[in-house]
Amino acid sequence: MSRLLLLCFCLAAVQLQAQPLGLPAVPIPANNPMSADKIELGERLFNDVRFSSTAQISCSTCHDAEKAFADYPLSVSLGIRDLAGTRNAPTVVNAAYNKTQFWDGRSPDLEDQSQHPFVNPVEMGLPNHQPILLVIRNDPDYRQAFDRVFHIEAGAITMEHVKMAIAAFERTLVSGDSPFDRFYFGGDDTAMSDAAKRGFDVFLKDGRCVSCHTIEQDHALFTDHRFHNIGIGINDMAGRV
Secondary structure (H helix, E strand, C coil): CCEEEECCCCCCCCCCCCCCCCCCCCCCCCCCCCCHHHHHHHHHHHCCHHHCCCCCCCHHHHCEHHHCCECCCCCCCECHHHCECCCCCCCCCCHHHCCCECCCCCECCHHHHCCHHHHCCCCCCCCCCHHHHHHHHCCHHHHHHHHHHHCCCHHHCCHHHHHHHHHHHHCCEEEECCHHHHHHCCCCCCCCCHHHHHHHHHHHCCCCHHHCCCCCCCCCCCCCCCCCCCCCCHHHHHHHC
């Protein structure tokens, strides 16, 4: 079973304690460097239900840590007043490596993605982002935290700062060192069962799964970060959800 790691950062140096086996280095945008304070702030924002119109839904409602930061077993996510969305929530685990965000890839990065659920009418239901800023600017703990991270006064806090903090937290949610990683990259022949090894052989050969779910020389994210037409069709998919 994969080990979910909340990456640890130290003081101003912010150095990764250990790179999980089977994963590449987490890409960090130059304009949003990591810090322990920023990660802590992002985690608080991620879990704050006040950023929804009913004060009952947070990011973590659908991206539940107890469910691998998704909302299994729901086929579609439920937002404010149990309104049903059109898809279920993708996991945030390893989303730091995605080239685009959301199932349809409409957001280019975690920073951009984080702002949209707040104003989705069936997710968190806010009319705009202003209620979020009002909560933050009137919360003494938030004011101190934003000043500590961004060195700004309450009136200068914007959604750009909110987005950067949430994205920084999400970049700590990575999972590696799985039995496959230990077998393939670590050379531990006992890490996978015989059945799993037979399945891996099909994955590589007859199944040709690896054509899209790629494995690199020193890591495996099992994706080529592309969208593929696999012949399901919009109508068939709509009937399933």
